[in-house]
Amino acid sequence: MGTSLPGVMRGVIFGGASHPWHNLQKNAIKLGSRLSSDMKDKEYEITGYRPQYKTDIMQLLRYMWGGDQKLNLLHFGWKYEQNPFAKGPECYLALDHGQVVGFLGFFVNRWLVGGPRSELAIPVGSDLIVHPEYRDKGLMRALHEAAFKELPERYPVILVFSPNTDSTPRALSLGFTALTEIKRLRKYHFSWLLKRKAQGTSPSPAGNEAPKLGTFGPIEVREKPLPGPMSAFDRGRAGEAHKIALLMDQDFYAWRFESQRRKYLFYYYWENSELKGYLLLRTTGHPPSGVILDFEQTESVVFDKLLRFVMGHVHWSTLTVWDLNLDSEIRRSLRKRKFIPSGWVERVLRRSQADPCVLIRPSKKDFSASDFYVRGLDLRKTENWEFKEICSDIS
Ligand SMILES: CC(C)(COP(=O)(O)OP(=O)(O)OC[C@H]1O[C@@H](n2cnc3c(N)ncnc32)[C@H](O)[C@@H]1OP(=O)(O)O)[C@@H](O)C(=O)NCCC(=O)NCCS
Numbered sequence: 008m009g010t011s012l013p014g015v016m017r018g019v020i021f022g023g024a025s026h027p028w029h030n031l032q033k034n035a036i037k038l039g040s041r042l043s044s045d046m047k048d049k050e051y052e053i054t055g056y057r058p059q060y061k062t063d064i065m066q067l068l069r070y071m072w073g074g075d076q077k078l079n080l081l082h083f084g085w086k087y088e089q090n091p092f093a094k095g096p097e098c099y100l101a102l103d104h105g106q107v108v109g110f111l112g113f114f115v116n117r118w119l120v121g122g123p124r125s126e127l128a129i130p131v132g133s134d135l136i137v138h139p140e141y142r143d144k145g146l147m148r149a150l151h152e153a154a155f156k157e158l159p160e161r162y163p164v165i166l167v168f169s170p171n172t173d174s175t176p177r178a179l180s181l182g183f184t185a186l187t188e189i190k191r192l193r194k195y196h197f198s199w200l201l202k203r204k205a206q207g208t209s210p211s212p213a214g215n216e217a218p219k220l221g222t223f224g225p226i227e228v229r230e231k232p233l234p235g236p237m238s239a240f241d242r243g244r245a246g247e248a249h250k251i252a253l254l255m256d257q258d259f260y261a262w263r264f265e266s267q268r269r270k271y272l273f274y275y276y277w278e279n280s281e282l283k284g285y286l287l288l289r290t291t292g293h294p295p296s297g298v299i300l301d302f303e304q305t306e307s308v309v310f311d312k313l314l315r316f317v318m319g320h321v322h323w324s325t326l327t328v329w330d331l332n333l334d335s336e337i338r339r340s341l342r343k344r345k346f347i348p349s350g351w352v353e354r355v356l357r358r359s360q361a362d363p364c365v366l367i368r369p370s371k372k373d374f375s376a377s378d379f380y381v382r383g384l385d386l387r388k389t390e391n392w393e394f395k396e397i398c399s400d401i402s
Pocket of ligand 1: 136144147169170177178
């Protein structure tokens with residue numbers, strides 16, 4: 008890391024060393040057009056991660072992560088500096104006179120490709136942001152081009168879980184291929200939603216909002232993973248020679264859920280001290296909503312029992328799961344529990360949450376169709392992948 012890729016691109020803003028963060032406006036397009044008359048040729052530096060820029064990076068990322076700088080620093084450390092599967096923080100920065108004006112990170116995970124002994128580390132493009140005053144000047148392209156120079160030494164392909172209508176067309180123009188679109192199934196607490204629509208604010212939580220931890224019959228609820236029993240399911244996944252599956256071994260569990268910015272609930276189903284299945288939720292907000300990131304079962308009824316318990320455990324405003332490669336048992340259980348495709352409801356509620364799509368690209372700058380094959384598996388085919396939301400960087 009650390010190679011510098013100076014490039015001349017069009018566009019200039021305000022110049023000078025003091026950064027006008029306080030002048031930030033939400034509407035970047037307006038701002039861009041206001042400044043367009045000032046534009047002239049300008050040189051930006053694109054560089055790999057250097058710790059001296061951490062404070063500046065935090066300033067930029069707060070537009071995506073929120074304003075709690077202490078928590079953001081911890082999250083950055085966890086996500087990029089402590090990732091045991093990356094060879095170091097896989098991040099690229101765009102600098103204007105030493106000020107960070109663009110950031111592109113990669114969140115690295117390991118996958119099993121076509122059998123138990125074929126680990127492949129894959130970086131997922133993450134936290135891509137260009138300062139509003141520097142957009143549409145080619146910085147996203149420049150950040151990626153720096154990555155396409157360095158990443159191939161370490162990783163043959165890159166994934167992106169892109170929920171974003173701004174970045175997706177741009178990513179396609181950078182050589183990414185759309186692998187699949189992801190729809191969601193969602194269970195709504197409709198009376199809350201109607202109240203919220205009528206009042207314009209979230210109703211105060213009613214009753215059982217705080218999740219109780221502990222043991223409830225065969226179900227145990229915890230905030231932390233149980234790496235040993237959970238990774239036993241990984242050995243099952245690893246057997247599938249025709250699939251590409253996230254490698255979730257003990258090393259994965261020891262790191263993956265340690266961010267203090269995120270809250271998880273693990274629901275375990277035990278029978279005679281044997282783990283028969285689990286369901287993993289990420290929880291956010293007040294009133295709380297839950298996202299089902301992962302689940303496993305050894306018998307077909309276990310998922311449904313866990314789901315029923317989860318639904319009564321907390322007063323969720325919504326519960327969501329990716330509708331991708333779901334097997335028929337799981338789908339039946341979700342339907343029975345009144346999970347519905349989220350698209351039309353979100354449109355009625357006028358919430359602008361776009362469904363994610365998964366993009367893929369070989370990491371080298373120039374590539375051919377053969378670079379999409381690993382162990383004879385075509386990485387462009389959705390059916391070759393086991394995708395659940397736990398695979399993404401946003402989980
Ligand atoms: C998305 C974002 C990173 C783009 O950054 P940017 O620096 O303005 O993008 P670029 O100017 O480098 O655009 C990249 C390329 O896409 C092209 N492009 C732009 N709009 C396009 C469109 N609608 N369709 C196809 N290509 C498009 C550009 O022309 C450019 O190619 P060029 O360099 O050959 O001209 C920036 O708008 C941003 O920070 N948005 C807010 C945060 C965000 O949404 N991040 C993505 C999270 S998934």
